[in-house]
Amino acid sequence: xxxxxxxxxxxxxxxxxxxxxxxxxxxxxxxxxxxxxxxxxxxxxxxxxxxxxxxxxxxxxxxxxxxxxxxxxxxxxxxxxxxxxxxxxxxxxxxxxxxxxxxxxxxxxxxxxxxxxxxxxxxxxxxxxxxx
Numbered sequence: 476x477x478x479x480x481x482x483x484x485x486x487x488x489x490x491x492x493x494x495x496x497x498x499x500x501x502x503x504x505x506x507x508x509x510x511x512x513x514x515x516x517x518x519x520x521x522x523x524x525x526x527x528x529x530x531x532x533x534x535x536x537x538x539x540x541x542x543x544x545x546x547x548x549x550x551x552x553x554x555x556x557x558x559x560x561x562x563x564x565x566x567x568x569x570x571x572x573x574x575x576x577x578x579x580x581x582x583x584x585x586x587x588x589x590x591x592x593x594x595x596x597x598x599x600x601x602x603x604x605x606x607x
Contacts, residue, residue: 485554486522486537489596490546495538496523498594501571502564503556508534519543549597561588561604568592581606 489495499505505525509532512521519542524534536554541547558564565575572595579590588604 484524484533484535484537485552486539487554487598488547488551489538489540489598491596492521492523492538492540495594495596496525498571498573499525499536499538502568502573502594505534505536506531508532515541546596549593549599552598554598554600556600556602558602558604561590561602564602565590565592571595 487495496507500507505527506529507523508526508529509524510522511524512519514520520539521542522537522539525536525538526534556564561579565579568575574593576591576593576599579588581588583606586606588606590602592600592602594600
């Protein structure tokens with residue numbers, strides 16, 4: 476029997492750790508639930524774990540800053556979010572300092588509406604609303 480694994484979290488490398496934690500709180504309603512200051516392969520890191528549940532023990536999205544590195548290039552991943560109010564969420568993204576890219580697209584064969592947005596550092600998110 477092969478051991479199984481479950482995807483538990485995603486780490487997003489950011490430069491402005493505090494500012495990005497505030498953006499993801501304001502735009503997506505994620506709560507900081509834990510903080511880690513440690514080392515990875517000898518490099519100092521500082522990270523904030525975010526979760527939709529403010530009482531969660533761990534975060535599903537982790538914002539990680541390499542303390543002694545300059546800002547990383549963007550485009551290393553695409554975050555995925557779902558919502559039942561796509562226009563409202565896009566308004567929160569804009570209000571929190573993010574940018575919305577392209578118009579909202581409806582994809583009838585998948586019963587969804589989709590939009591793409593970036594956070595203030597340019598990390599891309601795909602936001603999906605499932606249609607009834």
